[in-house]
Amino acid sequence: MGIGLIVAALSALGVIGWFLFAEAGKAPIDSTSLCPADGPTGHLAILLDTTDPVSSTQLRAARNRITDMIDGAPDFTRISFATVSPDGDIRAGSFTSLCKPPSDASALIGNPRLVAERYEVSFVTPVRAALDGLLAIPEAQASPILEALQEFLTRIPDFGTGDAPREVVLVTDLVQHSDVFSFYRGDDWASFRNSGAADRLARSLTDTRVRILRLPRPAAPQAVVDDFWRRYLDAQGASAVTTTTLGDL
Known part of the structure; x- marks a missing residue:
């Protein structure tokens, strides 16, 4: 029995030692971004487009899906938000980017209650406020989706650096309308390419998964819109594209 107790004690000390060693080996955390000094474990970048009318049902569906994505993201994923707007100040002011900290901690190496409180105050509250603000941005006369995404x-x-997995989420009707390109003027992929705009692509989505939460816009030329975005995202280097329609009927 004595030997068994000693073995059990040594095993417990070993577990504690392993936890302490693991904690000591972790990179320090930036107090502003909540990200480790050696970079995030991944990226979840969410761009919301409310330049055209969006129903309350669609807004709730978008919010629920985005919340699920954030909840399911690994610890220290950098969560970033922005909006589509023809107003550069609104786009800049909407930008939010924080790493998702752990929401709990082992009682062996930390205070679970304190970690949970910090998670709520430092991450959940500002992210919730940012999302609520983005979903409440009013309609606009233009929808510069391409420009807003690149910015x-x-x-x-x-x-765009490192090997951390990247995912971009677009909550939009995909109906681009700006001075550069507009579906309402009859533009399509051919006109985009012939204008020389395709030569300006930044290839900024290389090895990035793109998830589209689509807001239906029946009046738009859907076949042209779909063809353009398929070609555009492929040219930008997206590794995979999935689309979910956020209907309201």
């Missing part, structure tokens, strides 16, 4: 990706620290 958004360049704002995210470390997005």
Whole structure:
């Protein structure tokens, strides 16, 4: 029995020692971004487009899906938000980017209650406020989705570097309308390419998964819209694209 107790004690000390060693080996955490000094474990970048009318049902569906994505993301994933708007100040002001910290901790190496409180105050509350604000941005006369997406990706620290997995989520009707390109003017992939705009692509989605939460827009030329975005995302280097329609009927 004595030998058994000693073995059990040594095993327990070994487990504690392993936890302490693992904690000591972790990179320090930036107090502002909540990200490790050696970079995030991945990226979840969410761009919301409310430049055209969106029903309350669609807004709730988008919020629920985004919340599920964030809840399911691994610890220290960098969660970034921005909006589509013709107003550069609104786009810049909407940008939010934080790493998701652990929501709990082992009682052996930390205070689970304190970690949970910090998770709620430092991450959940600001993310919830940012998402609520983005979903409440009013309609606009233009929908510069292409420009807003590229600007958004360049704002995210470390997005285009390293091997961390990357996922971009677009909550939009996909109906681009700006001076550069507009489906309402009859533009399509051929006109985009012939204008020279395709030569300006930044290839900023290389090895990135793209998830589209689509807001239906029946009046739009859907076949042209679908063909353009398929070609555009492929040219930008997206590794996979999935689309889910957020209907309201």
